[in-house]
Amino acid sequence: MKILVTGGAGFIGCNFIHYMKSAHPSYEIICMDSLTYASRIDALSDIMNDYNFRFYKVDITDRVSVFEVFEKEKPDIVVNFAAESHVDRSIDDPDIFLRTNFLGTGVVLDASFKHRVKRFHQISTDEVYGDLPLDMPELSFTESSALRPSSPYSASKASADLLVL
Numbered sequence: 492m493k494i495l496v497t498g499g500a501g502f503i504g505c506n507f508i509h510y511m512k513s514a515h516p517s518y519e520i521i522c523m524d525s526l527t528y529a530s531r532i533d534a535l536s537d538i539m540n541d542y543n544f545r546f547y548k549v550d551i552t553d554r555v556s557v558f559e560v561f562e563k564e565k566p567d568i569v570v571n572f573a574a575e576s577h578v579d580r581s582i583d584d585p586d587i588f589l590r591t592n593f594l595g596t597g598v599v600l601d602a603s604f605k606h607r608v609k610r611f612h613q614i615s616t617d618e619v620y621g622d623l624p625l626d627m628p629e630l631s632f633t634e635s636s637a638l639r640p641s642s643p644y645s646a647s648k649a650s651a652d653l654l655v656l
């Protein structure tokens with residue numbers, strides 16, 4: 492089994508990679524990450540030379556490079572963590588959020604479709620559903636709750652979810 496993880500140098504992605512390597516030592520893991528300010532490449536340094544791990548410094552909005560990696564690696568499963576993820580930054584500079592989170596997801600999705608990937612796993616966020624009142628702990632969201640994003644970050648993630656759907 493070969494799993495391609497985008498955003499694998501990020502906070503959650505690097506922990507996911509370490510978890511998968513220990514739970515499924517026979518899997519090959521391919522990490523694709525553009526190494527933005529948010530990345531933690533050091534978190535992958537202990538596995539960087541493993542025979543069943545490969546790292547590609549690629550921006551998911553770069554269609555040509557993304558398709559090259561898919562052509563070379565032919566992954567079975569894709570897990571799309573790559574995103575601009577800081578809500579406050581999205582209010583100051585929404586453009587990069589729309590590009591990475593929406594258009595970038597579209598590129599990875601298209602490559603997955605064309606290369607007949609068996610499973611595409613999109614990492615979303617609860618923020619697509621908006622906020623719940625703090626004094627009503629009995630309330631919760633479900634996957635059929637209405638989308639009510641309240642920042643460019645959550646709007647870009649909700650848009651990506653709709654594209655994946």
Ligand SMILES: NC(=O)c1ccc[n+]([C@@H]2O[C@H](COP(=O)([O-])OP(=O)(O)OC[C@H]3O[C@@H](n4cnc5c(N)ncnc54)[C@H](O)[C@@H]3O)[C@@H](O)[C@H]2O)c1
Pocket residue numbers: 497498499500501502503504523524525526527528529530531549550551552571572573574575576577591595614615616617648
């Ligand atoms: N951290 C949270 O609390 C939280 C909660 C809910 C959902 N999420 C979602 O989980 C995912 C991972 O979050 P995180 O906290 O690990 O984020 P993070 O910001 O720590 O990591 C994001 C990673 O994506 C990479 N990246 C950014 N733009 C890229 C691009 N254009 N091409 C390739 N790589 C790019 C960055 O270099 C970084 O390594 C995101 O999709 C986020 O929306 C996070």
